Amino acid sequence: MLLTEYQRPAALRRIGRSRLETWLKNRKVRNSRAVATAAVEAAQAQHTVVPSERIAAVMTAKLAKEVMALDQEIAETDALIEDRFGEHKHAEVIASMPGIGTLLGAEFIAHTGGDMTAFTSPDRLAGVAGLAPVPKDSGRISGNLRRPRRYNRRLLRVFYLSAQIAAQHCPTSKAFYARKKAEGKTHKQAVLALARRRLNVLWALIRDNRTFELTPPQSGSAAA
Template sequence: MRLFVGDDWAEDHHDVEVMDAAGRRLGRARLPEGVAGMARLHTMIGELIGELIGDDADEAEVLVGIETDRGPWVRALVAAGYTVLAVNPLQAARFRDRLGVSGAKSDAGDAHVLADMARTHAHELRPVAGDSAQIEAVKVVARTHKTLIWERTRHTQRLRHALRDYFPAALAAFDDLDAADTLELLGKAPTPAQAARLTIAQISAALKRARRKNIAEKAAAVQAALRAEHLGQPEVVAAAYAASVQALIAVLNVLDTQVKALQRQVDAYFGQHPAAEIILSQPGLGSVLGARVLAEFGDDPDRYATAKARKNYAGTSPITRASGKKKVALARFIHNDRLIDALLTQAFSALRFSPGARTYYDTQRARGSGHNAALRQLANRLVGILHGCLKTGTLYNETTAWSHHITSTAA
């Protein structure tokens, strides 16, 4: 016997509906988030099973459709023995249109849609992976680390825009706005007038603390750029911009400190995972990038039945659109942004460390593919290689990984 549960979740509550195999609604409720809500859900399902099949409760299977695949609530559902089906919100929206065209929408209605999807399309929905707690820990620190890097980039761009508006000399003087010496000097002298008074000794000291080379030459170049004539703003406006810049510098300093601290945590958590050695053997993957790749793929050994399934999840494999005589292959635009970012970075790095990867990339370029397209194809190939290594528990081998491609090219 099967029961189908639709769970439309919000931050503080869940609207649920329970349905039988015939599509008949057996019950619905709004449950609070947390232990109390989960207990009520278990009680509700248990009572329904008892009414329908009596003492043979072990014969019942419960499938839950929900628009998320993580969080304490989902983990509790999995721990209870339910089959949890992660439904993409876009899929749920399209399915809702099949059930009605009025455009009406409600939380209870969404729970009904999710229950019906679990009933009729369970074979096409992705069960939540049974990842280990260890990989969940890696995912937490790896994602936070990457998020802070993105935030540092955003704040650096905000700093650049502010300097361009009132202090263009700073852009001429400093190449890396998020570098330690740049932030130190801008913090000391955030206005053009103050920067023009910086001495060679002050600039050299900042460069020395940042471990720069050719300090004397660079200090003279920075001072010359800061003292050159540039268009500017009235003094009162420049002072206001300077206050804003100092705030941005303070945020950047904190972000830089926390990025470095979290990188140590990423290294520590990732290094304890059993698959770390295999991941690190792959070309272009170090501890940080490898942690991101492993975290986003997960470590459930049954999640990806084939290399194609892993490539599809990664978003590196193309999609085909065919109609009549027309057939085109396009890049996937619906994907895990964090994973595809890590895989493309790996592919670019692999060009330097793997002769096979370099040859494969050059072959795609020779066939007319642009840089991005060739890089995506290389990333797709590397995902397949990674899948094989993880499935067999073997380390990357350059000859084995590219033997078929090299043979085909030679022929």
């Protein structure tokens, strides 16, 4: 926002901190006081006139406005995605999983249709998502596992990113992640293990048409 009007040090020195703060507040810029103070202080320390400064200022303003327009377009697209996601019959169930918001939920539906019967089992879904390792045995060596060569990387992204978020904010997932780290797993291995666990949970939730609960029912259903 600041770069759309005040690109040059001289302009910032003229307006001053107080008026710049008001200008930013009127445009709903967060931390307007801190931004105004930092900008004016930097301008007061800069008195060297750079060649072609005026041309550079015009270009900067143009680029800043283009970035703002792109941000607005992205926000509008996200809103459309959220609205469409909310129309799906399993939207509430999927979004109830810690770490899966409307955007990741929409991506999950886009790559699965939200219909788990198409995969016959959670193991099948895990294979499609690259979360079910396959044997990599050779000669006398056995027991080695690797990720399959063909899998849906976007679907893996949904489970991996949501697992990372849940490992920080969901008590059950945080405990599972910590347990895997204590077993000697790397961060990536622990997150993948958590993602696989959470895939089973999401499968069960969609199958039973129920939302996630930190304390699951006593029916033996898995917890995230």
